[in-house]
Amino acid sequence: MFAAYQRFCHTTSMRAQYFQKMLEMCNLINDPDWPKGRRLRELEVAEITKGEAAVQHAITSIHSFSNPFTIPNKDKLYSLAYGTAASPEVEFDVLRAETAGQAAKQEFIEKRFKNQASDMGFFDPVKKLKLLTMEAGNKVAKLTSSEGKNDINKEQLCQLLLRVWSSKAAVSRREGCTAAVLVMEGMAHRLTVTDGEVSSSEIHCLRSKQEETHTRVVLYLQYALSSRFKDAVVCTPDTDIFVILLHYASSLNINIHLDTGMRKQRQLIDITALAKSLGSDHATALMGLYTFTGDDCNSAFRGKGKVGPLKKHQKYPRFQKAFIDLGSDWKVKDEDYDALEEFTCLMYGTTCIKSINEVRALMLRKMVGDEDKLTSKSKIDFSRLPPCKDSLYPHIDRVNSVSVNEKRSHVAIYDCPLPQDGHSWIKDDGPLEPLWSRGPVLPPSMVDILEKGDTVDEKDDEEDEVDDYDELLAFLAEDDE
Structure with a gap:
């Protein structure tokens, strides 16, 4: 067969x-x-x-698999699948398994056949021998999502990759790839294979204090450009890298492509051509708008997503300067505070009101009802309300802090103040946390404001909170056409 x-x-x-x-x-x-x-x-x-x-x-x-004929230490038992030596307890049970089985067989015959006076019947259950196997020495550690993202785990993984890729055993598995670069702890290691030997050297121009990977990508592109490469492909599903590349594409003399998606959704985006069609100012404003509406470090506006604010930005170009100014300096200008507050009001459906507190009060009044008053029994979803001014301005400070770092992605080492030093972050004894508000979220004057009978247009307030990455790209492509 x-x-x-x-x-x-x-x-x-x-x-x-x-x-x-x-x-x-x-x-x-x-x-x-x-x-x-x-x-x-x-x-x-x-x-x-x-x-x-x-x-x-x-x-x-x-x-x-481990080759049993090439294992140097013949005095131990090894697992062919895992290549690890068995513990003394496992080794003892594995080696005596046949003897223990023969003894159990003889005991079965003696007690159930030959000894007629035994109380044990022929069909009584047979106790299983408690013997350890080779599988007992293969411990599998299951990590949760939070444990897998631990910085220590990442560092250990990078150290392991550097050690393995630098060994002679990895030469045969790197056929066709004579050079590789591994970045770890702000240092870039270039691994080169020559005559079956692996040599490691540091690329000093890539030594950086950039904490985030998406801001170091620009340094890698500059290195590729200095190495006389004309094209570069960045493989990532991260939208943060997408908007950063749009901002830098016009200043880098290299054709940038973004490889994103998986299987049928995989696509290759020509970042250079897209940035050229949008224009440098629009691409820079898009990066500020993306950070303002929520990214890895900043919270998002509930129910607003990305495409909705982008459409508002396209319709009202007067706000472009405020988004371009984000990240230009560590301190936000007063006129940019005012412009971004007005844009937030626009996101929540108002075109003639510039005060976010007033928009918040009007929306709350509409949710409660003209004749009713806000009580503990009122069924109000406060997450649908815009942030108050005392919460919006710290958000703008955090957005500006992130934008400064993104606009300095091409600089390997630069002076960066601490986030808690005037950038609306708090750090006591624990981790870094946002300063959510500079005052009470619901001030006492709200009671008087609720007595007014003004209304607000909320027709654009029901956008989906989660945006599709493809939808964002499709909208940019339509705008380009």
């Missing part, structure tokens, strides 16, 4: 080719009513590539 299956595996590709050729000779392969009906799936390029990848995975798995 095994020989027949082996012959089938060896000849299936050849038989498919013969069958395909026969169909072509009989003019059965190009049927206009059924263009793909006579094509063999095994001969399609995607299937061939998939099969070759599966074979390579199987070969890699086999090579990953």
